Amino acid sequence: MTTDRKIGLLLLLPLVVLVLGLTVYPIVQVISLAFQQQSLYSPESTFVGLANFNAVVSHEGFTRSVSNTFVFTFGSLALQMAMGLPIALLLNKEFPLRSPIRGVMLFSYLVPYVVAAMTWKFMFSDATGILNYWVRALSLPMPASPFGSLDWAMAGVIFVNSWKNFPFMVIVFLAQLQTIDRQLYEAASVDGATAWQQFYKITLPSLLPIMLVVGMLRTIWNFNNFEVVFLLTQGGPIGRTETLPLYIYRFVFGEFSLGRGAALAVIVFFVLLIMSAIYWRLYERTQERFK
Structure with missing residues (x-):
């Protein structure tokens, strides 16, 4: 040696x-x-x-908690990808104020879990919540306080977790999109390919490997997530979350x-x-x- x-x-x-x-x-x-x-x-x-x-x-x-964990994990993953991919595709285009908007997109990811959870809980508060007020005023088909509802508690927790973490998807997808050679799109346009065909044949294959990697990471993080559920519902109502x-x-x-x-x-x-x-x-x- x-x-x-x-x-x-x-x-x-x-x-x-x-x-x-x-x-x-x-x-x-x-x-x-x-x-x-x-x-x-x-x-x-x-x-x-x-x-x-x-x-x-x-x-x-135990069985219920296992089921809840998988619903929360993959529900959050699906919503984060559904929010992150379209926004990444949009931010990959050239338009005015693109750079500041990219910065604003990071806001929710930079907010601590406790701040994010308590903010949403406050907005749906029975006494002072602004969202609670508008749900009642507009007679929307959902409870004014979803975190206390048997049917809506899990959906509410998944939404808050996804709102907090979807910018991570945006960052990763946007970075990968910028590595794709623009000449591939130009050649496809010359050949008469539609925007959907370009996405399916060029963009998606380029994104798929990184989607699996980021999917694995977010699956692990969602599966282990304690803060959001504890702060919003503490596992309630009656164990639904x-x-x-x-x-x-x-x-x-x-x-x-x-x-x-x-x-x-x-x-x-x-x-x-x-x-x-x-x-x-x-x-x-x-x-x-x-x-």
Whole structure:
């Protein structure tokens, strides 16, 4: 091994130690806790094998929380893409004030979760909410306060989460759109291709790989999202918006069971691992198809 290589490895050592300390060690600790019975207020623990996993899976409301999590995750993903792609296509065109408008589009993404959630909750407030007032005044076919409605609570939470995060889609899609050679569109126009045909044959194939990557990231982030649901509904009404992160919170801070909370966290980890592998396989197939 050369001296330069030794120096390079030595310089990487602090980063490796940091990564191991901040990621690998906590994961190992959580997996270890999942097989133990330990209270939040007691350092003593007892090995119980798979008892925590059995307790979690058979717990009242587990199936509902799993269903809610998938609805919230993929509902948010679909809405974020549906909002992000058209706006990215629009911002890729030349028009006056394009640069300032691009900056304004980042606003909701820069707002902290707690500010975004409480702002929307305030606007739908029964007492002072401006949106609550207009829903009633216009007799719109929706409850004036969707976050307290059995039928609309999940839709409201998905909307707020999507409003907060869709600029991420805009940024990524816009960056990818700007890498497409303009001559491809010019040649397609000469050949008589319509705008839809140009989108389907040129734009979409170029965007598809990055759509899968960003879809994987947003799936992970949506699946793990705690703040929006907790701040808007705390899992209510009667569990209609309770997702797995809130379920973990309930086990740890409601039942004071670190073991059950860790067991559910391990289940979530492996579910996300499987979904990430599926996304990655689709990404590889897409890359092979459009080479």
